[in-house]
Amino acid sequence: MKHYDCIIIGGGAAGLMCAATAAARGKSTLVLDHSNKVGKKILMSGGGRCNFTNYYIEPTNYLSANKHFCKSALSRFTQWDFIALVDKHGLAYHEKTQGQLFCDNKASDILTILLNECEQAGAEIQTHCEISKVEKNELYELQSSQGPFSCTSLVVATGGLSIPTMGATGFGYELARQFGLQVSELQAGLVPFTISDKNLDSCKALAGVSLQALIECNNQSFNDKLLFTHRGISGPAVLQISSYWRSGDELRIDLLPGLDLEEQLKTWRQQGQKGELKNLLSKLDELDLAKSFIQQWLQEDAELRPCDMNDEKIQRVCHALKNWCFKPSGTEGWRTAEVTLGGIDTNEVSSKTFEAKNVDGLYFIGEVLDVTGWLGGFNFQWAWASGWCAGQYV
Numbered sequence: 110m111k112h113y114d115c116i117i118i119g120g121g122a123a124g125l126m127c128a129a130t131a132a133a134r135g136k137s138t139l140v141l142d143h144s145n146k147v148g149k150k151i152l153m154s155g156g157g158r159c160n161f162t163n164y165y166i167e168p169t170n171y172l173s174a175n176k177h178f179c180k181s182a183l184s185r186f187t188q189w190d191f192i193a194l195v196d197k198h199g200l201a202y203h204e205k206t207q208g209q210l211f212c213d214n215k216a217s218d219i220l221t222i223l224l225n226e227c228e229q230a231g232a233e234i235q236t237h238c239e240i241s242k243v244e245k246n247e248l249y250e251l252q253s254s255q256g257p258f259s260c261t262s263l264v265v266a267t268g269g270l271s272i273p274t275m276g277a278t279g280f281g282y283e284l285a286r287q288f289g290l291q292v293s294e295l296q297a298g299l300v301p302f303t304i305s306d307k308n309l310d311s312c313k314a315l316a317g318v319s320l321q322a323l324i325e326c327n328n329q330s331f332n333d334k335l336l337f338t339h340r341g342i343s344g345p346a347v348l349q350i351s352s353y354w355r356s357g358d359e360l361r362i363d364l365l366p367g368l369d370l371e372e373q374l375k376t377w378r379q380q381g382q383k384g385e386l387k388n389l390l391s392k393l394d395e396l397d398l399a400k401s402f403i404q405q406w407l408q409e410d411a412e413l414r415p416c417d418m419n420d421e422k423i424q425r426v427c428h429a430l431k432n433w434c435f436k437p438s439g440t441e442g443w444r445t446a447e448v449t450l451g452g453i454d455t456n457e458v459s460s461k462t463f464e465a466k467n468v469d470g471l472y473f474i475g476e477v478l479d480v481t482g483w484l485g486g487f488n489f490q491w492a493w494a495s496g497w498c499a500g501q502y503v
């Protein structure tokens with residue numbers, strides 16, 4: 110049986126970062142992945158450009174039953190540490206919006222950096238490896254399709270359940286349960302909503318149209334782009350709020366967050382404005398609203414002229430545009446979700462070492478834990494930070 114100081118199950122963002130760090134400390138390190146190649150989610154991330162971190166990482170950008178758990182790792186391996194690594198490899202990158210950093214070229218540049226770091230440090234990587242059994246005796250003993258292995262430290266970095274076609278499995282959660290750790294309820298996060306009520310017709314008619322929106326649910330709100338789809342709504346603001354939404358909850362959406370519409374309509378009325386609403390609103394530069402959207406959304410009200418509008422009509426138009434309330438029928442689920450909400454209970458794991466508190470030598474890092482970031486590079490930063498921290502102790 111081949112022995113290593115450290116075996117890492119899962120060669121994604123967290124697993125590769127941990128492998129490079131542990132190997133650099135002189136630990137014999139092996140990464141096992143059941144896929145045909147490692148880092149698949151890195152390759153498909155950020156629309157192929159990988160939003161690898163964010164200038165403004167704060168613990169408040171993360172959801173977890175224990176909101177303090179992420180603080181230690183995020184402060185020990187920061188976005189600046191990852192940026193320094195990226196700079197060391199001469200990678201060109203840019204800030205897109207709100208501190209989000211993307212590769213100038215392609216996401217594979219980030220994977221290449223991690224693979225180079227692993228190679229230079231001497232970490233080995235074994236793909237096509239199905240693990241059938243894990244036992245803890247004196248050492249951890251693994252049975253796999255690539256033969257048996259043993260190790261002193263076993264790191265679980267198998268990620269979440271999103272995008273099963275990219276190699277996601279529930280292996281990490283099952284292993285945690287095998288060793289007596291609690292796993293909290295799992296739910297798709299950063300995911301588009303589906304709609305099945307009367308609102309669906311409008312969404313279908315507007316599929317492809319994107320506009321700025323303020324979306325609220327459960328005391329959380331996001332002001333960003335909303336995209337209408339054939340099945341409901343998507344876009345950054347929608348993905349963000351989906352992580353705070355539970356089945357049956359109502360969403361409240363302001364489709365004109367940049368405008369005090371009531372005041373604008375009353376001003377136009379006072380001025381005796383004779384233009385139709387669809388023309389007047391689409392000419393407001395700061396809104397960048399398409400006439401087709403206003404027509405579809407307001408139907409016959411799009412032809413109203415402010416000079417003819419009484420208070421009731423003003424309220425009706427304001428309500429339609431600034432207070433769209435509805436209950437989504439659901440989300441698109443694991444097929445398109447970017448992340449998994451919930452996971453291994455962080456009370457079971459040391460926030461310093463990432464070792465299970467009651468199981469010596471067993472570590473959990475990355476998305477498999479109950480720590481989920483916002484959209485914008487926060488999830489990769491969690492993977493880098495937790496992987497690096499565990500790599501100091503394995």
Ligand code: FDA
Nearest residue numbers: 119121122123143154155160268276280475476486488489
């Ligand atoms: P990750 O999923 O990366 O890796 C897990 C690894 O474990 C995989 O290689 C898998 O094959 C392996 N594995 C699973 N089961 C196994 C088993 N049974 N045996 C062996 N190996 C097994 N985040 C961000 O910050 N910026 C972004 O731009 C994006 N973009 C993005 C786009 C899309 C489409 C998705 C789906 C996700 C993102 N994310 C993101 C989220 C980000 O990809 C995610 O949070 C991290 O990849 C999580 O890193 P982990 O290493 O924990 O898991």
